[in-house]
Amino acid sequence: MEQKVEVIKLKRDLGVFGSFSIGFADVGADIYVALGLVLFFAAGAAPLALAVAATGYIFTALSYAELASAIPMAGGASIFSREAFNDFWGFVAGWGLLLDYTIDIALFGWITMGYLGSFLGNLGTVGVPFVGTLAGLNSINIPGATGTPVYTFQAIGTIALCILLMGLNYIGIRESAKLNVSLSIVSIFSEIALLLIGFILVWNLPTFIHNISQLGSGVSWSDFGWGITVAMVSFIGLESISQAAEETRRPDKTIPRATKALIVAVILAGLLLCTLAVGLPGITPKTLGTTYQNDPVTGVAAGIGMGLNINNPLVILLPLWVGLLGVFMLLMSTNTGVIGASRVTYSMSRYKIMPVWFSKLHPRYRVPTRTIVVFSLASIGFVLFVWIMGTYKLTHEDPTIILGDLYNYGALVSFMLVNLSLIALRNRRPELYRPYKSPWAFDVKVKGRNWIVPILPVLGFIVCLFVWILVLNLHEIGKIVGTLWFIVGIAMYLWYRRGQKLSWKDHIPGTEVTHPDIAHELHPEISVELKDKYKVEKELLVARQAKAAYKNILVPLSRPETIDNIVDIACDIVQQGGILHLVTAIEVPPQLPTEACVLDVRNSTILLAAFEKAKARGVMATAEAVTTRSIADAIIQSAINKECDLILMGSSQRTVTEKVLFGNIVDPVLRNAPCDVAIFSYTSDTEPISYNRILVPTTGYLHATRALSIALDIEKKFRGSVTSIYVGKEEEKEHAEAILEKVNMMADGTGVEHSAVFLTGNIVNSIVSAAKDGSYDLIIIGATERPTYYKQLLGSTADEIVKRAPCNVLVVRTKK
Template identity: 30%
Template sequence: MTEQLRSISRKVLVHKEKLRRELGAGALFSTAYGNVGSSIYYGIGATVAYALGATPLALMLAGIFFIFTILTFSEAATMMPYAGGTAYYTRKAFNESVSFFAGWVDLLAYVATIALSSITAVFYLAHFLPFLKEPVPVIIGTLSFSTDPHVLAVFMAVFIVMLLAGINIIGVKEAALFNMFFAVIDLITQALVITIGIIVALNIDKIVSYAAMGPHHWPTMQQFIYGVAIAMVAFTGIETIAQMAEETEDYKKKIPKAYFMLAVVVLIISITLPSIAVSLMEPPVIMRDWQVNAIAGVAFHMPDITLFGHVIHLKTILGAWISFIAVTILLMATNAGIMGVSRLSYSMGQFRQIPSFIFKLHRKFNTPHIAIGVFSAASIMLILSGIFFRDIFLKLASIYCLASVLIFALAHLSVISLRIKSPEAERPFRVGLNFKFKGKDIPITAVIGFLVNIAVWLVMFMANSWTRVVAIIWVAIGFGLYIYYRKKYSLPLMEEVTIERVVEAAYMPLDYYDIIVPTLGELDASMIQTAAKIALRDKSNVLALYIIEVPMTLPLDARMQQEREKAEKALDQAEMIGKEYGINIQAKIIQARLAGKTIVDEAARRRAGLILMGQSEKTRLSDIISGKTVSYVAQNAPCRVFINIAEKA
């Protein structure tokens, strides 16, 4: 009689415990620099529009408050190393409604950075595609007209967002080494430009002289205040490190270290590059010709130098290289924005802050395709408004800055509140410079940071009607959706809704198995049978290990129901095979980013003596991915690996 497969509700373990946290300070820095470092490519042009010749001073003042914000995030992220960033901090400091507000505003910041980074990438791409910079005459029969490069740039940016959204829906993995490589290349490039600029171009006397050259070169006090406010856009994106706290190795030390590295590098770049820019180009020139690609303007205006008798045309060499690097970094920032919006929306969905259909996973790709589509569409709508507004670059910078400084203000306020509510909580990194308030230590930098960011937010909100309208509509839609959803399902507006969390492997007992049989998809029955035969002969234990690979668009502990059901079915089959041979096969499900590293770590942790793996012909994408996993395990496993390569039928 055939025994029927039974459905067992197994615990899904998350490959993220302390021993398996993978991101170090370097990886955190490179990822964050990809976001914050990309801001300088549009930050200078946006700031010059208002601060004129005082741009270096405006960015210097904004940089001081940037340090205050980094201190706040260092304390919050090491105290609460969980996904969600400010949305999570406000949940613990205040209530669920404030948490939703923070998360929804953060989504607006992601939507804005997707739009701003993509269109700025197109402006730098114009170095290689002249039709994005100059009108092109078109003659079709008797009809003749010239193209509008601005409109073409808008549609090119829309195409980029659609392309990257599609890639993220498919679930192609982001390569950490790829990001780190280009972050390092960009850093070296910036260092080279700064070094050359300081030697051959920096002119402090010229910068100072702008103060006496009238309103086209030096701002009024009102313009300067707005310039300082918009300069904050050059320092946005610093929440990236906090968002990755869950996956950080030794987060108590590595997060503050990564933030320190980021602060030093970004401050140096954000003060020196604008100084070099206004030394080479007067503010009216930047505004007229280089506002949307100011760093390319710096390269173009570099003087020729003579080295060992040879004349080097710096603008020819640096112009193309900087444009290429700018496009690369800005595309990475666009992609990071899409990934960020998908992760954050999924996290908010898990806390029942937005309807479940928004963060529903794709049946095939296991990515939150609706969330990616919805928020990418919102970015596209912002970009398309550029058809009607020629200053769309400044408008996008304004809305990005508006949302970001409000998030910073809420982060500062959360740290202050938690110092009062939970003074005894562990704080691996604790901000110094405190004053006493009702017997509690309150960080002065957080108080100043909160007040300054709120002031900047008010300036940005009141000064630009387009920004104000977009922000009001966004918040109104969000709260309307939140209240309707919560009322519909009788959920409290102010209280956190308890959700089912995935059990972390760090709290599971350690058992030791001699043989591990991992699988990523359908069960390889022959491998289980081989393991069973060996177990019978050597009296070994067998572990059937199912790996659910989580795409980068989702948090690591995402509940992937369809994949979980496949895992249950595969492990049921493994246990059935074990019964046929009279052995007890243990079963385990782990969610992880990389299957190969998870298998190797599990083998080392359990002191396995053998890993049995199957590999099919590389006829499909899934087979190729599986092949990479097998190769990684074969090269890095701490024990013997037996690979069964199936022959093509």
């Protein structure tokens, strides 16, 4: 029985503060983890390491603000990369985020236990019975026989927390978002109170200057590099707002506001807390990074207490409250990791970047429950992995550092792709509605085309690349496990796409959400206004697509009987004011010097006849004869020298016995030409004819679009008709009709009679039969450039049509 498609959409529940809370729950909590790691490596220079990482955070966060408000869909970096590039890069970005979110659940769950253990231990010291026995949830509190921590109790607590949050998220976004909002309010005011108490009552400027000046002496540059890599942990969760974009009310307004607020809040909280830690006179940065590695903010509170009178109640209350605050903050971040992983996987599976099994929504709770369960279990697997590594001393890195390494690895790959995606989409989709734009950009002209280069995304990419290279060079376990994660993921992706009979990189046709035809649906609240805007942009796009814009066409000539037809076609498609470069190549045998051959009567006659034909058509032309060892090389070099846009060549139809190849001249040109190539394959009838009926097989891709544009240009002059034909399976009919509708739009306004037809059956047989039954004069078919492993064929469909067509064929190969 055919399975019915469920139309269940994610709920739009989140306002500005809800969106901010999801981000702050993740990013704001990062400093509770990263502070101990940064102090462990960079010691007094920790604020400088955080500042370097913060630059990358600001640039990348602004990229997220632009992209997420323009494309408010669950998926974040994955959907951005997919729209900017292709499905493969969409998978890479999404798979990196899945590593990030899976590790987020494990890492922040682990540190939650660290703060909870310290909190309960401190309660025990002030006389609360029984709870002190749970201090072992923080592994540093229970050293083993050799003095090293025992990780078992902390691992058990982390796994229990993962299971609890998996159940919470199973029942839907509304419940988990409310938790984030409540805890954000408490944590923000608590952090403000801690900073005010610390700076006003205890912080010491000389101590701060002494500690921070250790860079290059007490802190090596290598350790500072380590500090920068782990400092990036402080800012990684900025993806969270975009992940919840599909559940956000008016994302075009909400997301930029929430992101800007998040930037300010996180930068201030992180840098101020780190500055406070380095300026405490009663505790050293190194102590905070070792003794308090699993609960560093509790260590800061304890350091503040060391600077107060022993009878001051804050000495006891601050560590207690901060320990509880740390539990709340890290609980939020762990919860956000579950949300993020489920949303990324849901988005990827919708576009068959991952198995569609993941995209099923629960009919009652309307959340992707399968992804929640799978990746929560994966995070438990990582907890068990670091427990084994730490318990059996398989590495010198403790569990917190290993998880931090992996947290960085995947997120930085995604961040780099986000910044590149913004640059690509600014140029690929300039018409896209962008309620917010990352500031500052400049134009640069490359090969005659203007490119917009946004400055901040470029800087964001450079900073993220720099930190990622540091991770690869400094973090042994992170480098190995992170690389294996991507290798396994890419292998799974390629296997899945092959099983689905899909291209490993191309989009499934009709699924580009930023295409002008459907981009207005991204913002349902203003879709009517956007639809009108995109209609104008679409008309301009169609106008650009419908013009081949061939200004310089190279026409190699060899046979007198083909001159009329091939020059006619060249004149029909050359841009007004363009030039035909007529050339005949004289091949010189290796036994003779090249100067031994001269222009003979035959070649002279060919050139003159072609030149006069072009002149009679009112087209400018040049004529040249060249001597060469290789005719194909001479054609390619002439195209380069004359900066040609198109090479138009003639070739007779071939049979199977002729090795299914066009010929030893045409093939090398097809493979190595610097521009588009059109092969005019003629039948035995070489008399001049009028192309009154042209058949154009289409798929909607660039090469097929270019073939149609050439057909329209020809028929503008012959006043004939063009028929576009899409051949496929019956189940492709809906998709085919969408393609043919776009094809009709291209023909509208050209003055050419155009029709579009969908046929089922074998592609080659259907096209050949249609050409014969309809008495067509010419078939124009597009074909992409093919690599050498395709046995140097232009492509099986195009080649078969060339061999079997009842009329002349023009094959247009569009260079990628």
